[in-house]
Amino acid sequence: MPELLAFMEKALARREEAGTRRHLRPMALLDGGRVAVGGRVLVNLSGNDYLGLSRDPLLVERGLDFARRFGAGATASRLVCGNLACMEAVEEKIARMKGFEAALILSSGYQANLGLIPALCDRHSLIFADRLNHNSLVQGAKLSGAKVLRFRHNDLSHLEKLLRKAPVEGRRCILTESVFSMDGDIPDLEALSRLAEEYGALFVVDEAHATGVFGEKGMGLVKRGMAHAVVGTFGKGGGAFGAYVAGSDLLKNYLLNHMGGFVFSTALPPFLLGMMDAGLDRMAEMDAERSHLAALGHQLRQGLRALGFDTGASCTQIVPVLVGDAKKALALSAHLEKEGFLGVAIRPPTVPEGESRIRLSLSSLHTEEDVEGLLHAFASF
Template sequence: MLETRLQEELQQIRRQGLERKITDLHFLDPTQALDREGKKYLVLSSNNYLGLTHAQEVIAASRQAAASFGAGSTGSRLTTGGTFAASDLEKRLARFKHSESALVFNTGYMTNLGVLYGLLRAGDVVFSDELNHASIIDGCRISRCKTVVYKHNDMADLQRLLESEPVAGQRFIVTDGVFSMDGDIADLPTLVKLKERFDACLIVDDAHGVGVIGSDGSGTAAHYGLLGKIDLQIGTLSKALASEGGYVAGKKIIIDYLINRSRPFIFSTALSPAALAAADATLQLLETQPQKYLGVLWENSGLLRRLLSEEGLQVINGVTPIIPVMVGEAELTMKFAAGLREAGILVAGIRPPTVPQGESRLRVTVTAAHSESQLRQAAKVIGSVWRGLQGRC
């Protein structure tokens, strides 16, 4: 019975052109990878924004931690898994995010679930941007609190809802800092004004902001010059920080409460010392040499955005390394991605339900490790493949 139902649903997914499959890759460096057959690709689909996964300092820190503390943490941090590496990283994260304290989780996804599920109570109301990440959406759902969705980055709509929605408990405003599919940035100045006016707790998921925006690379608050104005900042260690895991930074009283009440933190085996040390080493590089990495990232992002536009592609304007190339239909998007794969370029084709119907696109991402020649050649290939598809339509 179950297998029959699942087979029918899978067939429906395939008919709609929405089937997803895992692609195995062996990364040679931050920008190139081999598949199982040995074919080499230029990777323009990674969130490794600073290109530090292969930095010698990061690899050395990871190896040293594994040699000193072992391969795994062996348990929850509240039982046996409270390694030095975790606390050391949390102190550095708190300073970097201009916060009192920080707490590391196993993934960025679990951080959002753990924070929202841990803090929200009956009577609270969450005001959530309609394009927030799935982890925010799921965190709101499992909290069983009322969630009010406002139009994407529409502060007038948010204000209207804050004024009209009755709230018996606490108001929460939750948003991505940099939105993962469009690469645009939340209107933090207005969000801060609204959170102060309505006595709301403002939570910003800065997963795609850290190592990407702000003069020091610390994210959305630094980008706008609003340090200390966000109540809780969610982040990940698996993108610009070149490792794995997630974290939340904020006031010490909130972090202490989450240590005692956040079930995803309490009941999860802690991250390995090697992963924590790698993130810590990456963060040290960003803190001590921000312009070395950020400057190149910003230059590469602007260059590829301009080159793709010159190739006649519909590119959403922005300043982040997330460059959406709009296509429209899911089937055509996946043909586009497949054509690029054949040409030796890996780019993510994004379809519903990740984006709305009719808004399928290529999600092109740039890193600080890409060379100018790689980006110029990639733009020519992407333009050529697109024109070829148009000629067959």
């Protein structure tokens, strides 16, 4: 038995040596974009609670209301007997707010990508994927069995070169994010959409980090007609948990027949549907919070650049501080923590080798003074 498990010891030791081993730490989320860790209160710059909705009473109240009205659990998949009235109502609300024909709710963004891509692509297909796509998109593409061609991050001429050289037979699909999770930059979505059209490719966009933050009512950057499928999530800007795929009626009907993660999984509990429903209502009215968040992002980037830190191509609420070496990123993170800020080091395999960073993610709950304080902490590293 011990020999059988020795590979785990070795793998962990390798990670320890490389400075990439991870550990769980107990956390308590507090008001004002704060977090209690190890007996101290820190400004939380590592969460994705972009609008502060995780602590919004309306979400909790409506969650409880839905649980009382519809029960604690759905008891089965939607296709069996779990399709409760609240589910289609929230889907219709998502579709209406996003301006798309239809939406299908799924358990998480990870599950959505793992189910969506294999439903759209098979081993005869070609997937054109941005090199920095999130792990869930990478795994979804792998699971589909399609040949995956990775294009340089946000490099449309590289993508076009790959599209031009690709064989004509088989389905093609371009996969990208609208706000990149680790870099906080935005691709030229209109141009990507045009390329997809020109080369006869499906266009799929993951809006996990744009949801709540960008677009009309916070519903993301992809408008109707630009992409064939869009993934949105509720676990970040939405404040709670869960995800959806938005697209046409045809796409929804196809997915509810062909997407394993939907067909063979228990429907979400009503409590969660209530939180999604309230999250959508709150997101729709938070233009002031979105402007404040954008201003904080600008202040943070300007300040960091003035101090000589590299924030890459960030133009959103996600601001990476690129340091390269994993151990240096850990040292910077420890320094920030000493100064009262939680800025977790992101290391390989989450980011490519040599691209370790502190990923700072702002919330509309943060203040200009919080950002000032953070900049002082960076200055003293």
